[in-house]
Amino acid sequence: MTSLVSLRGIQKTYDGKQLVVKNLDLEVSEGEFLTLLGPSGSGKTTVLMMLAGFETPTTGEIVIAGQHMTRLPPQKRGIGMVFQNYALFPNMSVAENLAFPLEVRKLPAAELRDRVEKSLAMVRLTPFADRRPSQLSGGQQQRVALARALIFEPRLVLMDEPLGALDKNLREQMQYEIKQIHARLGVTVVYVTHDQSEALTMSDRVAVFNDGIIQQICPPKELYERPGNSFVAGFIGENNRLQGVVRKIIDDDCLVEIAPGVTVRARKVGVHATAEPTTLSIRPERVKISPQAGEVDTVIAGEVESVLYHGDHIRAHLRGLGPTPFVVKLPNTNGAAATLVAGASVSIGWASRDCLALDLMEA
Amino acid sequence: MSAPLSAAQMAGASPVAMPADIERAARRVERRQTFSAAMLVLPLIVLIAFAFLIPVGLLLFKSIDNPVVAEGLPETLIALQSWSPADGLPSDAAYLGLKRDIEKAKANGSLGVIGARLNQDTPGARSLLQATGRKLDAVTDADPRQAFITIDKRWGEPEIFGAIRNAGDRYTFNYYLNALDLTRNTAGDIIAKPEGQRLHINLFIRTVWVSALTAFVCFLLAYPIAYLLAHLPARRANLLMIVVLLPFWTSILVRITSWIALLQKQGVVNDALASLGVIGEAGRLALIYNMTGTIIVGTHILLPFFVLPLYSVMKTVNPNLVRAATSLGASPFTAFRRVYFPLTVPGIFAGSSLVFILCTGYFITPALVGGQNGQLISNIIAYHMQQSLNWGLAAALSTLLLVMIGIVYFLYTRLVRDQR
Amino acid sequence: MFLPVSPTAGPLERLWHVVFSGLCLAIFAFLILPLVIVVPLSFNAEAYFTFTREMLSLSPEAFSLRWYRELFTNPQWAAAFRNSLFVAVGATLIATTLGTVAALGLAKLKPALRASVMILLLSPMIIPIVIVAAALYFFFTAIGLAQTLTGLILAHAMLGAPFVVTTVLATLSGFDWNLVRAAASLGAGPVHTFRKVTLPAIAPGVISGGLFAFITSLDEVVVVMFLASVDQRTVPRQMWSGIREQLSPTILAAATLLIVASFLLLLFAEMIRRRNEAARASTYKD
């Protein structure tokens, strides 16, 4: 896979006081679907705006397909962009919106018409060609925005929270459609979202942003299974956190003391030496209630505080393991909740490969 | 493929202090953006500067600029430097200087202008100067003082030299003194003008009074209809809004014409009242060409300026607040007085200061329908501009009017700020 | 035109409601009647400024087009209409262009800087017109622009531009700047983007600001009085002399024509405003 986009040593500040993007280095491969995921205000939009040319990096350079972009105005870059609220031209019909980039490129009328028709068909909006954007539903507007960003066949398409304004069902359907189109056209996509499930289901790779820094960049599966630090572990999915101190390092594992005399074995991710403080992260669905002997590596006792019924699964909050309730998530199979009544003492356990010793999370 | 960052790397990537070069680069981008935005505003700023700021600045400068006597009678003024009217008549040098100055002014044709300038303070000075100019040959080096007094006995009074010296400053506050109904006595002290000549202060007071009254009448008329417009269903409100906006869009001259047709002695209102027998033919009401006319027509012209801001404030008042007040047991009147009215006060401030400020500058209405006692400060400014040609006084009055408007505007912004 | 009265209202409240309605009716009459009254008066067959007995009894001989004939055949009035139109069109073009461009720049300035520039740009609106006119008289005389139509056009453009700035800024406050970015990302240069995207979006503001600048110029008399020569008289200047010197019903005819013109302009402006509002409100709800 060849690299299409390179961001090298990018820093950005708007006001000269606070760095919104700090020392960003990022390569995007040809045909890749890369997602920038992070909380609001973490600098994702800023990165897209610099790629598209609406903001200039304070330092660093952007190279796309071997060409330096830093001094190139947006309209010369040939990058497709889908904006968060679509930015459809309200004074033009759907077909006129689609024709706009082709008119600018002075395509012959016949070819233009042909391309617009194909594009309308691709997003299944042929009957709506003459409508104004304001006469379309949110999902339809979204599809127009998508078609418009793709119609001039850019090699790179940027999408800034394109599904943020849609309700849940529509969002899932559009996620599927965007994936389909990506697979069919082979276009490179840089996608921004703050919705982790969207990032996990759609992307080839996910870059987790926080505070202007990429915390981790890797394929979705790895992100969930092997979070690189406690921010990522907390941001992607749920996790239980226990504070402790490393007592011993054994190959890829380590022993962590979480309470006087209570030591658990964990995979070593963010720690390097003994006596280092660490945060242990355990996913709620990896915890076993009343485990059989040999089923788990670690067993601890706790007291049930409350039980919440969720239909497909059951959640229990346990007391006695750290300052916050320890969450356990069980699939709702027959008899799963039998031992779980508030006030009951239970034993819980987990495999040491499901327990990660990460950097100390600052409160 | 995974590339997690360690805590140590992260700390390295987020420096506590911003490096100077980054700060500079960010400044540069910001300056470029501000610059390109400013370039768009620039053409209009140039127009406003050219057709407004510079001309108004130059006009206001005329209120202290006083070149005529300083440049026209330079030798006289030098000789009068250490003289004061209390010393009696000035020295021979002053008379000789005056002789040479008048000769020079006669030669370059500026004697009339100098005379006109002196005439503003001392009536009769222009003809005195002209007459002296014609007989100047009689003045010799031997006894110039006596020669001057022979030409006209006014040259034997210290007052005329006092007037020359007072008018001789290159820059002067005399126009402001005049605009404030003050004057200098021959000793140069500032004193109030005699009772009968204090017309400017009275005019300022009248202008403020008329403006306040108009603003108050506008408030009384605007509040009910703004309330109605804000609470009617949109369709009917829009229709009625046209009734408010039509006068707003119609030429002031047209509206004045209409009011003349309505209010004059032989006009529609008087005709109607007379034919109904309310008034007799002899008792026709003087509704126009006086203060009444200025106020009626002014109210009509300025009313939309009160209705519109008040209406937009009323539109933002949440109707649930009044409902809440009544549900808590308040009568409709109490709910209005304690909840609704206080919330509309910002609109009242906006409307009344707008009407007040516009009214203080009113010119057309008083000029056309104000008669003798309905004239305002703008009219006297125009009078000094066009008829008496005392431009310095016109400029001083203009400055004072602007200061007054500035004070009202400042008070308004303070009021608005205290509201929040 | 009346507010609905609550079914639970007591007698006192009902009485107040009647009084309030009557009051509003009277105020609306005060606003509109003076304009309505000149229309029939302008068809007076006599040289009176009031209704004659014959007019009141609706006898046809009492009405005539005499004053309109007078208006259209008098060369002074014809010149006045020509001058007014020429000056107003010129001033409107300048004010609208400069005002729109300036509003686009202002929208991008930092709020603090924008506020101070706005005070500068809007000050012509509250400075007494006599001061402006006197100042222009001196300055334009000094530079040779007094008694020229160019000078008048520039002065009126300066008076009209603040309206354009405020209306266009108001439209821009609801403008989605992402549209401009979208156009650029699709390959359009700045000029094309302005023509095809920005201008259509702010058109309602530009047009109503332009209309305001137009009637401002059409209505302006004081600057004309100070700056214009006798053969540069405009319609309001002509009316001024009419009111000052000889009150003839010809000015009633002129007034009627101006009222009709402002009514049409107002309807046009309202139509634009409502279309704009409707377009903003009609976003699809799903």
Ligand SMILES: Nc1ncnc2c1ncn2[C@@H]1O[C@H](COP(=O)(O)OP(=O)(O)O)[C@@H](O)[C@H]1O
């Ligand atoms: N045009 C701008 N001017 C100044 N600050 C901005 C601008 N755009 C974004 N920011 C700031 O930069 C930070 C990152 O913003 P953004 O890139 O929009 O984050 P995200 O898209 O991840 O929510 C935020 O703190 C935001 O306030």
Ligand SMILES: [Mg+2]
């Ligand atoms: Mg964002």
